[in-house]
Amino acid sequence: MKQGLKNPLFWGLSVIMLLNIYLIAFYAPVERTMGVVQKVFYFHVASAWVGLLALTVVFAASIAYLMRRTERANNLALASAEIGTIFISCTLLTGPLWAYPIWNTWWTWDPRLTTTLVLWFMDLAYIALQGGGVSEDRKRLSAVYGIICFVNVPLVFFSTRWWRSIHPVVITSEGMALTPEMKVAMFFSVGVFSLLYLHLLRLRVKSLGLQRRVQQLKAQLFA
Amino acid sequence: MTFFAAGYMIVWAVVFLYTVFIHKKQTKLEQELTLLEELVKERAAGREA
Secondary structure, three states: OOOHHHOHHHHHHHHHHHHHHHHHHHHOOOEOOOEHHHHHHHHHHHHHHHHHHHHHHHHHHHHHHHHHOOHHHHHHHHHHHHHHHHHHHHHHHHHHHHHHHHHOOOOOOOHHHHHHHHHHHHHHHHHHHHOOOOOHHHHHHHHHHHHHHOOHHHHHHHHHHHOOOOOOOOEEOOEEOOOHHHHHHHHHHHHHHHHHHHHHHHHHHHHHHHHHHHHHHHHHHHO | OHHHHHHHHHHHHHHHHHHHHHHHHHHHHHHHHHHHHHHHHHHHHHHHO
């Protein structure tokens, strides 16, 4: 596959990202009560979705690693954890941008916000566990930890339903509290961010595979 | 509007920086791999000689 600017995937993804910006900025209407700041929602929700998806992939890849002990499963889990951290960071940074004009505070220890912050710390801890060493014991420990981290994913998602929360709930039992144009923009945004996640995941897994090959050659040459 | 623009810039800056990080790491690894593969070939050739 061609690299960087020569890769048609790169250009395809760039075009649909521009389309995403158009849909958010011009197609989706301005929310009546909150105004333009509500549009932060489109990439806040998409980032959160990708963050949770990434941790789900870490969970699945960790199980695969414990069952088969393949390097690829470990690389997939680590790559997904890294990218998950990136997108959860985006979620935690964009949330306050909406919260300050609406709630008049940058942060509150609301269940949704708190569980997301805990998820972010757990994700960072996973990356720290994998860093520096490549022993089988460390990888096994990381896989077990990756499975445990997944417990926080449903906690984050259902926190607004299980506990008293002031975080907005868009998806309810009565449907979605969005106009049709807002739904289109939101689902498109989630789709674009998911494709971006898959693209970054592919790149990072390849990079980790190369790293392993380099380590093998070094061991062969300097043993 | 400022918060909306700031949100956009944050998301794309973070994603862009991570993409640059992966690209730089990949380039460095590919260079290292090329060098190591050449060394392995030279050593194998040396042994045959």
